[in-house]
Amino acid sequence: MVVSDEEKRKEMQDPRTKGIASTIRVVPNFPKPGIMFQDITTLLLNPPVFKDTIDLFIERYTGKGISVVAGVEARGFIFGPPIALAIGAKFIPLRKPNKLPGEVISEEYVLEYGADCLEMHVGAAQPGDHALVVDDLVATGGTLCAAIALLGSREAQGEAAVHSSGVSLLAIYCLRPKM
């Protein structure tokens, strides 16, 4: 996906990003000591700011030929569908194990301690789909990499082929990058 320098400049100066940043609440030591948790629920309690957030994504992704928005359970389910609806794309939920009925493919990924797993329905993504993955936050990128692997997998499209494990992270766009 190509974003021009002009578009990048506009995004960085957009006055809406201040409101978005100010409504995200940091909760120390959650879920465990040492982690500063970025809580977006306070943003959701502010309708104009929630709308601004979605609008910024819609403006970026409209007209870019995106046919799939995949949301990572569960906070990706809050932001993904409104974006999908606005740009006319399919919405695909990427879920924790054993939540999706019927045939699924799974991708395991490593956490700081232990492992976790994401699942997607076979056939939800088709060859040629251009996908956008949505989540509320990216930290190490482990979850997003698993999401990308699922979407790129030939297994996902119903083809009996080797599951691709070479993942290339194309680009990450954050409304509020934290240094």
Place this chain on the structure above:
Amino acid sequence: MGEEANCNVAVAVVDPRLQGISDAIRVVPHFPKQGIMFNDITPLLLRPGVFKDAVDIFVERYRGMGIDAVAGIEARGFIFGPAIALAIGAKFIPLRKPKKLPGEVISETYVLEYGTDCLQMHVGAIEAGERVLIVDDLVATGGTLSAAIRLLERAGADVVECACLIGLPKFKECACLHSLLFASERWKDIDKSAVHY
């Protein structure tokens, strides 16, 4: 005389969008366990026009009702609730499984067929007297929705209605939901009463 009789005949008008919505819901037998016919909404989400129709029907109903907040039940209520909230200018409040919400929460435990489960909401999400809509993809026994209603009312909310895409017949046995539920089964009733003369 014949003309007068014709003018008094009521004609039911069914929303043409409902058929597409119904067709887009897939029933998966024996999930998550034997004997359960699972209503899967994921195929609906793969049809942008139909997904939009479903959200539009809810938005048309709730737009003029002075709703301050939409509370969505984790996780499939998160798929429908925010779009409705955004369209009607309401807050969105996630009602979550235990230990997901950081900070101060209130909890409501409820009974399942075997065992119990629990819903949580942030303290301070609701101000007393606010008008709230609860959203989930499906209502079966009504146990989860009843817990959500109790949770919101404990926080001082005025629960206006519960909106679900799918209503299974057994919800009719849940007394507290009867007047509060707007679900696909009821949509059929509502459309039958929309008469043209």
